[in-house]
Each structure stands twice: as C-alpha cells, then as structure tokens.
Amino acid sequence: MNPRASLLKEILTERRSVRRFAPEPVPEELIREVLDAGRLAPSPTNSQPWYFLVLSGADTSRAARIMARRTQGVSVPGFQAIAADAVRILEEAPHVITVWNAGRLSRRLRKLKGLIGPSYYRGYERAERDGIACAVENMWLMAQALGLGMVWIMTDASMARRFRAEFKMEATIAALCPIGLPAPDEPPERTGRKPLEDIARFLDPDR
Numbered sequence: 001m002n003p004r005a006s007l008l009k010e011i012l013t014e015r016r017s018v019r020r021f022a023p024e025p026v027p028e029e030l031i032r033e034v035l036d037a038g039r040l041a042p043s044p045t046n047s048q049p050w051y052f053l054v055l056s057g058a059d060t061s062r063a064a065r066i067m068a069r070r071t072q073g074v075s076v077p078g079f080q081a082i083a084a085d086a087v088r089i090l091e092e093a094p095h096v097i098t099v100w101n102a103g104r105l106s107r108r109l110r111k112l113k114g115l116i117g118p119s120y121y122r123g124y125e126r127a128e129r130d131g132i133a134c135a136v137e138n139m140w141l142m143a144q145a146l147g148l149g150m151v152w153i154m155t156d157a158s159m160a161r162r163f164r165a166e167f168k169m170e171a172t173i174a175a176l177c178p179i180g181l182p183a184p185d186e187p188p189e190r191t192g193r194k195p196l197e198d199i200a201r202f203l204d205p206d207r
C-alpha cells in the first residue's frame, strides 16, 4: 500500500466514538478544519444539502434539553439508557456541531414530484440524507486526525420541530456531533467489525 493510503487506513482504523470529553474548549481553527472536511463531502447532484451550526459552552445544553424531553417518552430500559447517555454527552461536550438538512435538492425536485413519481422523489430525499452522512463521516475522520474526539448522536422526526424553533432554523436537524478533546480517562474502547469474508464477495463472472 502506498504511504497516503496507509495513512488514510490508519485514520480509518483509529476513528472511534468518543463520548467523554475534557471540558476545555477547542481552538476555533480546529473546529473550522473539521467543518471544512464536512464541506468537502460528496452529495447527490452536488446539492450540498448540509448546514452546520456549532454550539459551544452553555449552548450545548439547549440541544441536551431537547434530547432530554425526547428521552422522557422512551420506556424500553435499554433504549432509555442510550437516550439518557445522549443527554449527558451533549451536556458535557465543550462543542456540539449540529448538522442540518437544508433540503436543497428535494426542495428543487418537489415541483417535479408529479413528473418523476413519488418513489423516485423519495429516493432523492434519501440520497440527500446519505450525503449528510458522508459529511459527518468526513468530519469524524478529520476530528480523529486532529486528535479530537467526536460521536454521532442520532435525532428523530419528533425532535425536528423543537430544534427548528430553538435555533430558528428552516432546515431539518439531521445529526448532533459532540466534539472536543477526549477526556484523559476516556476508555480506549474498540468496537469490533465483522471480517471482510462475512460481508463481501466477488461475484464470479463465469457462473
């Protein structure tokens, strides 16, 4: 493997979810580098559907409060624990990059929905969300390369209205990305992956 590919693989391998942070804020230029990695992501028809709003300090609690209200409605114990942890992470992180879907592509296509058909339209909506996932992964990798920690906290449709009102946004909340320096006692948790043989194969052209 060439050195560039080796370096990329190293960052891909090292990247992990960080859920405990040191309280100190991160220099703005580092956050800008992370955002710029998101900006460079691919998206359907290059529609760049994302918008990033960075919350710092006490403002991260505004996202945590919305998450906490959502958590009240969760009654299954395992899910409750995950939701409660999400509130803690949002409270503790020095910054939260809120990632919004501005719907730039689907808004344009809405007018053509009758022509292209609802299924095709939904495909584009889905692709728009996939594009946002690419942006988050780009930011996650850049955070890792810069020595920062990050995680993706999922949102759901029931939070969208509150997020929109709280932050006076017209877009739809798509992801919450707490980010900061990993806490010194952050356990170096490694999540495993299935071996390649279990998840990929080459289709034999002769069969």
Ligand SMILES: Cc1cc2nc3c(=O)[nH]c(=O)nc-3n(C[C@H](O)[C@H](O)[C@H](O)COP(=O)(O)O)c2cc1C
Pocket (backbone or CB within 6 Å): 015, 016, 017, 018, 019, 086, 151, 152, 153, 154, 189, 191
């Ligand atoms: C779309 C998506 C949503 C996720 N949502 C959450 C979440 O709500 N809370 C959380 O703690 N981690 C969340 N994660 C992080 C995953 O749990 C994590 O990526 C996975 O367990 C693999 O661990 P690793 O990131 O350390 O490799 C999410 C990851 C993705 C890609």
